[in-house]
Amino acid sequence: MTRLASLLLLAIAWTPSPVLSATSASLIAAGQHVIWSYPGLTPPQSLYTAISAGQVAGVIFFKENIGTNIASIVTSLKNANVNSPTKLPLLLMTDQEGGQVRRLSGAPVLSAKDMCASGTAASGGTGAGENLKSVGMNLNLAPVLDVYRKAGDFEDQFERSFSNDPAKVSSCGADFISAQQATGVAASAKHFPGLGAAAAGENTDVQPVTLDLSVSEIQNVDELPYIAAIAAGVKLVMPSWAVYPSIDASRPSGLSSTFHFTELRGRLGFEGVTISDAIEAGALQAYGSHANRAILATGAGMDLILAAARDVNQGAGIVTALANGLDNGTIDKKAFDRSTARIAALRSSLS
Ligand SMILES: *[C@@H]1O[C@H](CO)[C@@H](O)[C@H](O)[C@H]1NC(C)=O
Numbered sequence: 001m002t003r004l005a006s007l008l009l010l011a012i013a014w015t016p017s018p019v020l021s022a023t024s025a026s027l028i029a030a031g032q033h034v035i036w037s038y039p040g041l042t043p044p045q046s047l048y049t050a051i052s053a054g055q056v057a058g059v060i061f062f063k064e065n066i067g068t069n070i071a072s073i074v075t076s077l078k079n080a081n082v083n084s085p086t087k088l089p090l091l092l093m094t095d096q097e098g099g100q101v102r103r104l105s106g107a108p109v110l111s112a113k114d115m116c117a118s119g120t121a122a123s124g125g126t127g128a129g130e131n132l133k134s135v136g137m138n139l140n141l142a143p144v145l146d147v148y149r150k151a152g153d154f155e156d157q158f159e160r161s162f163s164n165d166p167a168k169v170s171s172c173g174a175d176f177i178s179a180q181q182a183t184g185v186a187a188s189a190k191h192f193p194g195l196g197a198a199a200a201g202e203n204t205d206v207q208p209v210t211l212d213l214s215v216s217e218i219q220n221v222d223e224l225p226y227i228a229a230i231a232a233g234v235k236l237v238m239p240s241w242a243v244y245p246s247i248d249a250s251r252p253s254g255l256s257s258t259f260h261f262t263e264l265r266g267r268l269g270f271e272g273v274t275i276s277d278a279i280e281a282g283a284l285q286a287y288g289s290h291a292n293r294a295i296l297a298t299g300a301g302m303d304l305i306l307a308a309a310r311d312v313n314q315g316a317g318i319v320t321a322l323a324n325g326l327d328n329g330t331i332d333k334k335a336f337d338r339s340t341a342r343i344a345a346l347r348s349s350l351s
Contacts, residue, residue: 028085030322031055032340035306036315041067046312051080055319058091060308063103074136088347093139096128100158106131111159116172125176129183138350139186143176145225147196154198166221170228177232189229191240194222204241204283215246226268236273241283260301273346278308291321303339
């Protein structure tokens with residue numbers, strides 16, 4: 001063999017195989033499904049790099065991330081996205097429910113309970129939307145549509161529930177959603193089908209929670225406010241991490257295809273985007289690593305995975321796992337592409 005021929009053979013051997021290029025495409029496809037988070041006041045360079053590479057659907061901000069320069073941080077993240085492969089706007093979100101659950105100072109000052117009781121849920125929604133917009137964010141992980149049961153229970157202890165009357169939660173929730181979304185900020189109804197029956201200590205962030213309710217109570221009390229929210233055009237729904245044995249005894253709602261497809265998209269006709277609660281939640285301790293939980297949630301029909309541990313490596317690890325799952329067939333590509341299209345439509349509708 002001539003020296004030239006062997007060089008040519010080497011060059012052919014070194015040409016990236018289709019498997020490698022599929023993996024890089026898969027990383028971008030997977031990234032469209034993951035919301036990242038970071039510690040402290042300044043995003044690490046690795047987050048900007050991942051955004052530019054198209055591996056970030058959005059970022060969630062917590063109180064520890066929000067200083068006086070939050071608006072310029074948000075602008076810098078948007079700038080990193082300008083030349084990303086998808087060029088779709090990032091989903092930039094926080095929990096601005098009202099009262100004690102607010103990451104930004106300012107509106108809504110009243111708790112959900114006080115807004116609903118005083119007939120001001122619509123102005124609360126407008127205030128939340130304008131507040132997020134003023135710092136460049138475009139998605140609020142609110143309102144809570146959980147129908148609390150007893151004074152001081154899980155949702156009532158911080159007045160996060162509009163009311164213990166499902167009809168009032170319906171009307172206040174829909175008012176908040178319509179008003180907030182009119183400002184250009186997407187709303188997320190949570191935590192489907194409802195955490196209103198949880199006792200004060202039953203916190204899915206910390207531990208597994210089982211809510212033993214009849215199908216009729218779940219559908220007629222807890223899920224009732226979703227009818228009005230969906231009619232109002234709510235853009236996102238966040239499933240809960242509680243288990244509801246009467247509907248699916250084997251999986252928490254967010255890991256259950258029965259809840260995603262039979263209840264939310266089937267019975268209630270929701271066509272928007274689902275976003276997970278924090279993937280690191282203690283409720284999921286039986287389901288392995290954060291990456292494994294993300295694969296299970298995606299398989300059940302979850303559109304967006306919330307990597308909320310304030311650790312860029314968590315987001316990166318989940319993107320890699322989803323990309324591997326796409327490449328090796330663990331994730332159903334057709335269902336994943338439909339989900340990607342829903343997320344892209346949401347991102348295109350925001351700025
Ligand atoms: C496919 O990839 C997923 C995600 O990384 C992994 O959990 C699974 O074990 C892989 N399956 C095979 C057969 O290697």
